[in-house]
Amino acid sequence: MLQLSWAGLRDRWTSFAGAVLTVCLGVALVQSSLLLLLASATADAPAGSGPVAQVRFEEARVVAVTVLAVTLALAAFLAVFVIASTFAFTVDQRRRDLALLRLVGAGRRQVVRLLLGEALLLGVLGSLAGSALGTGVVRVQTWLMVRVGLLPAGAGARWHAWVLPACVGVGTALALAGVFLAARRAARVRPLEALDAEEEPARVMTRGRWTTGVLLGAGAVVLLALSPLGGPAGGRAMAVCVSLLAALALAVLAPVAVPALAGALVPRGGVLGDLARANLRDEVRRSASTAAPLIVLVGLLLGQSGAAWSYTEAAVAQLRSTTAADLVVESTADADGALAQRLSAVPGVGSASSEVELPAALTTGSGETAFTGIRRVLVVDPGAYERAHPTSGSLQALRGAAVAAGPGALESSTGDRVGVRVGQVDLGPLPVVAAVPQAVGGGPALLLPAGLLPAELLQGSAVRTFVQLQGGSDRRQVAAALTAAGGRGARVSDVQDWLARSAQQAGSSDTSILVVVMGLGASYALIGVVNAGVVATAARRREFATARASGLTRRQVVGSAVLETWAVSGAGLLLGALAAAGTLAAVLIATASATGTASIDLPWPLVAAVVTGAFAVTGATSAWTAWSATRTAPVQLLRARE
Amino acid sequence: MPTNALAPTTAAVSLRAVSKTYGSGPTAVRAVDQVDLDLATGTWTAVMGPSGSGKSTLLNCAAGLERVDSGRVLLGGTDITDADDETLTRLRRTRVGFIFQSFNLVASLSAAQNVELPLRLAGKRPPRADVREALRAVGLAERADHRPRQLSGGQQQRVAIARALITRPQVLFADEPTGALDSSAARGVLDLLRAAADGGQSVVMVTHDPAAAARADATVLVRDGRVEDRVVGADAVTVAARLAAMGA
Structure with a gap:
């Protein structure tokens, strides 16, 4: 054997x-x-x-x-x-x-x-x-x-x-x-x-295949329906899984979906188009094998990136609507910890909320169920924080040895005790005495009142100060004074500029992660597509020879093969986009229920790159393999049976 | 049970009221229609008829390659009408051999490997000498290591005959074995079939060519799925005349 x-x-x-x-x-x-x-x-x-x-x-x-x-x-x-x-x-x-x-x-x-x-x-x-x-x-x-x-x-x-x-x-x-x-x-x-x-x-569509495809599709629909109930974090996780399940479902059902869709994409009237359409109807498995990797690739890529972009957009929109400030000062914490006072003392400043974000080891639960994870905490002046973020609710209880659940709190709520360690300073278990609403974009898990941590520990950390101006003060003058008071390297921006800038940063960090996660995988899936194309076309020498013996030129045979492949690629891209649309719909519903307004944003350059890339790669593969499969004179191929 | 009604037979192949229909409704085609046929052991029978007369289907039904709709098929006295896949597989390994117009050799294997394939699939490792002898018998001793594409059509068909005969089957089924060959290559193939029949094996051959049919012991003429005529020991001209009389 x-x-x-x-x-x-x-x-x-x-x-x-x-x-x-x-x-x-x-x-x-x-x-x-x-x-x-x-x-x-x-x-x-x-x-x-x-x-x-x-x-x-x-x-x-x-x-x-x-x-x-x-x-x-x-x-x-x-x-x-x-x-x-x-x-x-x-x-x-x-x-x-x-x-x-x-x-x-x-x-x-x-x-x-x-x-x-x-x-x-x-x-x-x-x-x-x-x-x-x-x-x-x-x-x-x-x-x-x-x-x-x-x-x-x-x-x-x-x-x-x-x-x-x-x-x-x-x-x-x-x-x-x-x-x-x-x-x-x-x-x-x-x-x-x-x-x-x-x-x-x-026979391509077996009963098992139908069952698998329908079950996966049903799973996607169920997740889509549940996504508004999951809260900001759960909703996002569910939304992301919708396109995964939908893409798999469509890939499994490709033998049904692809030929029908691809046939509709081929222009009517021309003889090459008719030939391509007939081949699509006849060679279901070939079409499905070429389109399936494309469906999964596009579904994942568009679904994941669309979710990331839309959530960033939603987070920035939420931040914009919940921040009450005119200027933002970005500076570095100094040794004496007096930065906040200096900024508040600048003439024309109504209120200034200085916030320092730090990584900390947080321990929730106790005994056997204790869990410690690295999360971010935000050191704030509770009163100023309330004024800069009017939707935060009352933080009056937040003083002394206590903490509040932050906008990114996942596992703690009012009444819990959380162990906090920053660097070598262990604050021990602290009671959670208040909670601000959770944000769609996440954020620090806890708010710590200023003074809980020694100033030396904060020294050198980045400080963000949201400044409200007093009525009638000159914005430019106050900004200059704040720059001077902020110390070395301080930067004062209009709050709208700052929001736009942080949105861009968040977007580019999402892009980097996506490139790393998806880049190699996407190349791999494309190779799968090329491979299916090579295998499929290599087996078509006789078919091509018959077409040429019936009067088609070599150029027309290759043209018809490319047309067919492009129709299949187009169908794969559309079905992938359909799968991604599932995630985007879930994102719309989830962001609408979390922030009140639905957000959607797509990385258009990426979409364009995927579409042109897919057509270029499949077209080139098809043209090349069809050209080499028609190199031998047709009569020779038709004569030789073995 | 209808099988009990069958008389014991010594025929190599017996068909009893065999029918086979393709498709259903208005497009249904009755390829074999109530055929009764006995082919004696050690004889060579040619099956002739116009295109679409059902002669290939008849051959496939007799060989157990196609299930019949009604009637019984007996091979060397064994009823194979309802045999399961495993039984039919064993049958193909031991008791029947096939030759086709399109040779059907495994392109990736050499001539010798093709010839020994049925025995290897049956779990036996044939001695090299046996394979050489089988190839020598069809005049291809020198071509043992050639791949099919390095051989001419006639040579490929002779390899296929060697492959079909190496298991010493009781019945050799041949569907247009000379259809793709020139006349001298065809003559070589027919000589080999004659030798097999003379050696006691039964040969059933579907053909279009009256000259090929004339080499057989008897010719069965088929039209519209029915056996219309049977000619014994006729020459090519007689066979052609009978065929023409049928309107072929």
Whole structure:
């Protein structure tokens, strides 16, 4: 059996090379994310850093670990998806060969064993190559993470001996799992199919496939309906999952959805268009295999980025409507802690709320259930804070050794006790005596009254002061005086400018994280698309020859193939956008229920890049493979049967 | 039960009131219609008829490749009408062999590997000498390591015959075995089939070519799914005349 597998591999190397490539890249990506995650999770703060710097390092590490964990999950998800669909596709391309084996006496179990044997060979080959490639990918990924500031410069992953066997095992298992169902289906091929001149296409939409697709779709609808009930954080998590489920559902249902949609996209009237449309109707599996990775890619990319952008927009809108200030002073805390008084004393200033954001170790619960996490706390003057943020409610109780639940509080509410440690200063368990409303964009978990922490600890931290002017005072004069009073490096801005600037910063940090998480995954999914294109077109030499023998020029054959591929890509993009629309609808509902106004914002340059990229890549693949598949004179291809 | 009504038979292949219809409703095509046929062991029978007369379907039903709608199919006395997939698989490994117009060799395997494939699939490892001998018998001893695409059409068909005969099947089913060959290659193939029949194996061959049918012991003429005529020991001219008389 293994010899037959090997002979099969040698003979159909183009489609198998594609399968090996997907295993290789998938394993490389997963291995790289895993190694970086391990390195990041066990990194130590640089020697000699102060207590606050250590907590900051800790905090940055949590962000890096989260981003890497999400990347790893996405890479694993895409690897399962792309590898399984590629292998299933290569099996379906070979029904004739398998029928022939059945004709000369192969049993069903032997066909399954043969296909699994091939998957084993391909899986091991691909995993070994992927593990080697992964050592290169990890450099690219580290560079990306360092570049967008998620990892400190000089960070790097260390090799672990167990990674190689783990990667080979996982890669091989994925290949086998991908083939298993397709092989069981292929084993039911009737021997007579080897004799049919035109291969009878296998029934694509099985009952299991329908059930899976409908269940996933129903899950997406349920999440969409529940998203307004989840609160700011829960609603966001649900919204993000809607597009994930919807994209999977549409990918599973692609054999139904893609040909219908793609057929409608082909212009009517021309003979090439008619030919392309007929092929779309006839070759359901080919269309579905090309479109499925696109659906998942676009669904995830647009869904995730749309959610991130819209939430940033909603957060800024909420901040704008809940902040009552004219000017914002950004400065650095000094040793004597008198900055707030100096700014309040500037003539023309009505009220000034100085706020310092710090990372802190917060402990909730006690005994067995105690949990400590790194969160942000905000040191405020409660009275001034109330005036600068009129929707905050009363903070009168917030004085002495007490804290208030902040806009980003998740696990504490009035009446709880929370342990607070900043650097080496342990404030012990403090009662939560008040709570400000939660914000859609999150924020500090706790508000600490000024004076609770020693001034030396705050020294050097960034201070943000929201200033309200007294009626009739000159804005420009007060701004100049504030700049002088703010000390070295102080910067005074109009509150609208400051809001716009912070929105932009939040957006660009979202973009960086998205690029890191999605960039490599997106390239991987595109390779899946290219691969499906190559495998599909390589099997069409005879069909192309027939078309040319019927009077089409080589150029027209290639044109029709490209037209067909573009229609399929267009359908994939539209279905992906439909999946993403699920998340965007959930975002609209969730932000509307959290802030009162619905927010939606899309990263249009990214959308444009994905659309043009998809058309360019699939068009080029299709043109190139169709051109090389029509290189031989048609009469020669039609004569040769084997 | 209807099977009890069947008389014991020594025929290699027996069809009893076999019918097979494709499709349903107004587009239904009755490819085989109430056919009764006995093909004696050790004889070579040609099946002829116009295009679409149902001769290939008849062959596929007799070989167990196609399930019949009604009637019984017996192969060497065994009723295979309702046999399950495993039984039919075993049958293909041991008791029947196939040859087709389009050769149907596994393109990735050499001639020798193609020939030994049925035995390997049956879990046997044939001695190299047996495979060489099978290839020598069809005149291809020198081509054992060639791949199908390196062989001419006639050579490929001879490899297919060697593959079909290596299991020493009781019945050899051949569907237009000379359809894609020039006349001298066709003659070589027909010689091999003659030798098989003379050696005691039964051969059932569907063909368009009266000259090919004339090499068989008997010719069955089929039209519209029914057996219309049966000619024994006729030459090509007689067969062609009978065919023409049928309106083919």
